[in-house]
Amino acid sequence: MSQYFNKQVFKAAWPICFGYIPLGVACGILGQKVGMDAFLMAMMSIFLFAGSGQFIALAMIGANTAIIPIIVTVGIVNLRHMLYGLILNQYISKESFLYRLIYAQEIVDETFAVNSVEFQKSNSKWTPKNAFGLNFVAHMGWVLATVAGVLLGSAIYIDTGLVSYALIAMFIGLWSFHFKTFKLVAVGVLGGILALVLSLWLDNMLNVVVATIVAAIVGAMVDNGDEVDKK
Structure with missing residues (x-):
């Protein structure tokens, strides 16, 4: 397990998890507003780990949109993840099919940015197992943040319009690695x-x-x- 979760992995993952706190809470609050409970939000965050795609899906659910348009729209929004997978495949191509299947589910903008930087460092000691651990930690951070948002949704008010600013700030922070x-x-x-x-x-x-x-x-x-x- 130390190959997946170690100091190097957590050091790389903490900026993502920190950035997910306001975004995830806002996403959870939005989910609570459209009728989701903590369990449904947790399931959505696990199976639709897509950031902006999840916000869009929740907004469309709130507008009583049919399921097919939601699936198509979220699929289009996240087409870039296919590009991310193709780029990262060169580093994980020797891993098992199960590894690559789960890894593909965990690819989002933030984990792609950090993993690509770590893999490309000179004399990099970043391994596919480290990358998997980073993805998992980031994913769990997002799940916990969105669930917290649902639980807090009925107790406090947060302007979900602030999410766009937080999202931009996080991406600028990740871009700074380059x-x-x-x-x-x-x-x-x-x-x-x-x-x-x-x-x-x-x-x-x-x-x-x-x-x-x-x-x-x-x-x-x-x-x-x-x-x-x-x-």
Whole structure:
């Protein structure tokens, strides 16, 4: 078990769990407002570990939306997770099918960001087991936060509009791990600008998916150009 849960894993996981406190509580409060109890919220957080997708699902449930549109919308919003899985697969491809099946369920923006950084560090000692432990700790942090939100929902008032600000702050914090070179910062800025521009035409978070892919392609092209110049 020490391979999955150790000081290195908890050190990498705590910023995610800390960021999940306001977001998870707000998500739980929203769930309580649409009629969910603590058990249902726990089950939803376990099987739909998707952050923004869970907020969208709850909002659509509150609007009495049919189940098929909810599934389709959440699926579109989280298409980026497929890209995350393809990127991380190079580090976990030798693990068992069961490992990879469970690992895929645990991939979200935050765990992807931290795991990709840890795997890419020079002389990295980050292992697939460490990555699995990080995912599990982050997931449990989210589950506990959302359940707490349900329990607190009837007792206190929190403006769920503040969630967007907390979400942005957390992503900026995770992005700061990449503040190593001008190129990495530039690619991140490019992705953000593209997402804002594309939001004028694309709905359901497709702007984020497209912007991420385009910025990644541009970054890869710049890297390949630099490698060619060196040769």
